[in-house]
Amino acid sequence: MRNNLGKKEKIVVGILTPIIAVLLAFVIMCITTMCMCSPIFLGRVLIHWDSSVSDYQIFPERIVQKSEQPYSYTTNIDPLLDNITLDHSNKQKTLSEFVKSTDTTSFIIVKNDEIIYEQYANGYDENTINTSFSMAKSVVSLLIGKAIEEGYITSVKEPIENYIKEFANKEIGKTTIEDLLLMRSDISYNEDKFLWFGDDTLTYWHPNLRELALSHMELTDIYQGKFHYNNYHPLLLGIILERSTGVSVSEFFEREIWQKIGAEYDASWSLDSDNSGFEKMESGINFRAKDFIKIGSMVLHNGFWNGTQIISSDWLNISTLTEFPINNSEYENTFLADRNIGYKYMWYSTPSVQSGYDIIAWGKSDQIMYISPENDLVILRTGKSDGGVSDWVETIKGITAILTKR
Helix, strand or coil: CHHHHHHHHHHHHHHHHHHHHHHHHHHHHHHHHHHHCCHHHHHHHHHHCCCCCCHHHCCCEEEECCCCCCCCCEECCCHHHHHCEEEECCEEEEHHHHHHHCCEEEEEEEECCEEEEEEECCCCCCCCCEECCCHHHHHHHHHHHHHHHCCCCCCCCCEHHHCCHHHCCCHHHHCEHHHHHHCCCCECCCCCCCHHHCHHHHHHHCCCHHHHHHHCCCECCCCCCCCCCCCHHHHHHHHHHHHHHCCCHHHHHHHHHHCCCCCCCCEEEEECCCCCCCECCCCCEEECHHHHHHHHHHHHCCCEECCEECCCHHHHHHHHCCCCCCCHHHHCCCCCCCCCCEECCCCEEEECCCCCEEEEEEEHHHEEEEEEHHHCEEEEEEECCCCCCCCHHHHHHHHHHHHHCC
16 A cells, blocks of 8 residues: 555655646746836736737827828729739639738728728728738838938938947947948847747837846847847937937937828827836837828838928938849848848838839738839838738739739
């Protein structure tokens, strides 16, 4: 009897020991995380883990007030557009069916400054809030250009230590504003660290992004001046913007862009926390779709929109378009490898279907604003996910090709 009981005890101990060890390790990691970051960060990660288009409901926000001179597009819906068929899940679908079946929440086409197609789906309508994810980075680029135009920043060639005194006389301080805009600095960025210690997770959920960016001074020589996506870059640009202009990034955005494009509704910019009050520079602009696409119309018209020159055409020329043919070696081992898409100052560009080049703002889950100056066309797609579409840029380029033949 004693021998049998001993065997059972050994089995129980054998089962419980690794479980207890794992739980103990997890508790230690949680305590370490709370010491290194904060309980808020740990709570966000454990509750939410991955980012979602509804995260604007989680974060505090700073309101970006609508324009005193609102602009409304003329609507001239083209009924023939729903004769377009697109392939999805090995089935041919009309444009309307395609939008509904791909987790898309809004799909708007503006041609010759008129809305010719507008659809909302999957629980969204024209009044539902969408979020930008990394399309916000393209807005940050516009704000840097405006700050240079207004004399708050001297040049993109300046070292960032000119504006971030914490980096003075440190190697990281020699990084230029242009290095940040191009995603080509030597600042280290590791997405694949264990559990929630990766830089993607830190730069999204951390409750003090300003402090996080200022404390991250680790450099590396592995990038060799090539493109590498790094969310510390927009955070540092946000610090430069607020310190040079003397106002929050949201206020500068409201004053210099949102008001001037004729936004009909308030927008918001998500903040890291109430205590820090720093904009989520990498991802957090929240908007109605029909307002955000006006930024695309402004870029389409070389910075002129709603009766005023909002952004310098010179800035748009140097900030949005990559030189083609691109050097593919610069994009090796990144999501842009072999795609004939280049990256400039936080905008993407690609050869147009006819001539010239198209400009793209692009965020997670394929939030895409596609601007085709040669075809006088802006297309905005927002969605809960990529909807199983392998390449949204090519899909939208294909729609553009169809529209140019009409």
